[in-house]
Amino acid sequence: MEYMNRIYKLDEYSGVLTCDAGCILQSLHDYAEEKGYLFPLDIGSKGTCQIGGNVSTNAGGHHFFRFGGLHGTVVGMEVVLADGRVLRMNVDVSDDDNNDDCTHRFQQSSASLRKDNTGYDLKQLFIGGEGTLGIVTKVAVACPALPTSKNVALLVCNSYSDVLQILKTSKEELGEILSAIELIDSNTMKFVQKYGSGIGDHLISELLSPEAEAADKQPLFILVESQGCDQESDSSKMDAFLTSLYESSTIENGFLAQDSKHIEEIWGIRESCNPSVARAGYVHKFDVSIRIEAYMEVAEEVSDALENANLSDLTVCVWGHVADGNAHINIVSGQCDKDAVVQKQLKICILFSYEEKWLDFCGTRHWTIEAQVHVTNQGWSCLGAHVTDEEFI
C-alpha cells in the first residue's frame, strides 16, 4: 500500500483533500498546511502510519474532541471489494491515471463533494471495518482551515474531581477554541521521565519534584490545547481560564507554553507515554471508552482486581483523551524472570481477555472495549512455549 501514496488535490473552497490510502499521515498534514488547511486526524504515530489504515481502524486521535472522528470527516472513498469490484463513493478520480483500467465499477462519481446525501452511506461500513469488507484505496477528507493561534498548557491537579471541574470550565471559558484535553497519571509520567526520549525533561522534573514525591501525592496532569485564529483574543481567553482554575484551587499548578518550543515539549511528553511505558517492561494494553465521570475509577478497579487475583509487581498506568472518555489503560509488569512474567501474563489474559469475564467486568461499569486486549510480541512467543491450547481457551 505504501506505493499508492499520491495526494491528488485539496479543493481550496471546500477544503476536501483527496489522496491514495498509502499516504503517510504526516505528509497529509504538511500538504494541507501549505494550502492553509489542517488535516483533522492527529495521532502520535503520524510519522509512519498510513491514512488507509487509520480509516480502516477508525483512529480517534488528539483532536477527536474538536473535529470529530473519521465517520464525520471522511466524505468519500474508493475501496476494492473481495471479488475485485472497485467501489467509488464520492471520490474524485479525474486525476487518477489508472481510472480507465478499472473494468468493474459499482458506483462512479466525479467529484469529492463536501456533502453527498445520495442513497445509503455505504462508506461508513468501511470506516473501522478493519479491511473485513474491502481494502480502502483512496480517501477524500474534509479539512478545517488551519488555525493560526495555538495555546497549550499543562495543568497539575490533586484529584479527579478537579479534572472534572477543568472539563466543565474549559468548555465555558475556552468554548469554541478548545481543541484537546488529555490526561496523564503519575505512574505514566514517572515512566516518561525514566524511559522517555528526553523531550520535556526539564518540565517533567518540575512536575515530579522531590517535594511532591515526599508529600506522597499522586497528581494528575492535564494537557489543554486551544486553537483559533486570533492570537490576542485566544491568549486572553486562555489567561482567564487558567486564572479562574488557579484562584478556585482547581489546579495546584500550571505551566503555560510561551512559544513553539514549549508547545512541542508538552505534546512531546504526551506522545512519549506509549513508547515510554512499552520500554518499562511487559505491557498489557487496553483501549476503552468509559463514562467520563468514572474515568479514574478504572485504574483503582483494575488494581483491585489484580490484587485479588494475587498478581503483584504490576503498575497500572492511565492516560488518554479524557474529554472523549477514552482511556489507554496499560498494565506494566516489571522486568523479572521470564517464567514469572509469562505466568503473570497468562493470568492477566485470563482475567481480562476471557470474553465472558471481560464483558461482565465492563458491562457492570458501562465500559465498551474499543480495541482488543493484546499481549506484546515478547509475551506471545513466551506464552506459546508454556501453554497448551486447552489451557489457554
Place this chain on the structure above:
Amino acid sequence: MRKILVPIKRVIDYAQKIRVDPSKGAQGVQLKNVKMSMNPFCEIAVEEAIQLKEQNKGAEVVAISVGPKQCTETIRTALAMGADRGIHIETKPDVRGDYIDLQPWAIATLLKGVVEKEDAVDLVLLGKQSIDSDCGQTGPLLAGLLNAPQATFAANIERGDDGSFTVERETDTGTETIKLNASGKPAVITCDLRLNTPRYPTMPNIMKAKKKPVETISLEDMVKELGLDLDEVLTPKNEVVEVYEPPPRKEGETVGSIDELLGKLKEKGLVA
C-alpha cells in the same frame, strides 16, 4: 548586585514558516496573523538574569523592549519568569522591528540612554542575536557606546565577589574564558544557546506578574527624554534591498538499479 537590565525582542516564532511576497519588495515578509514570541536568545538572557538575582539577594531584574503595543505581552512573559519590572518603549504599529526600520544602532543608542538614566546598572544581558535579523550587533554596539567591557556568545557566566564576571564564550574552535573586571561601567554580555534552559512560567508566577509594574513610554517621548534625534533613530543605517525565499530544494531522482545509477552519474560527468 544592583540592577540587571535585560533587553528583549518580540519576533516571529522560530517554528513559523516565513512567507515572503516579493511583489512587496523589501517589505514583503508576511506578518499578519503570524505567531510572535520572545526571541529564544532573549529568553536565555532573562533566565540567566533571574538565576543571578537568585544568587545575589537584592538584585533587581528590569526587562526592556522596543516595539508595538503587543510587546507588553512579551514583557509580561519575562515578569512571569521572575523579572521585577518592565519598560516598554512603544513604537507606532507601522514601525518594523525586523531590520527594516529599527536597526541595532538605533536600539543600542536607546539602550545606552536607558542604562545612564537608570543608573546603578551592573550588568546588561542580551541574546546573542535576534532570529529575524540575525545581526548580533546590538550587544557589541551598546558596549562600544558605553565604553563598557563586553563578552559575547556566553555559555557560562560566573560573578566574582569583586563584581567581576568570568565568562566562557563559544568560539568556532571551542571555548574561550575571559574575565570582565569591575570597572564602574555595566558589563555587557550576550547569551548563547548552551548558557541555560529557560524556565516555564508557572501559575503562581503568572499571577504575580500581573501586579508587577511596566512603564510604557512612546518612542518619541523616550527619544526626547534622552536628548536624542528622532530622525536619527528611525532612519536605518542600512537599507534592505531584497527579501526572498530560498529556492526550493530540487526533488531527488530515484533510480531502479545500480547500472542506472552509474549511467546517470556518467551522464552528469561525475564519474568517468
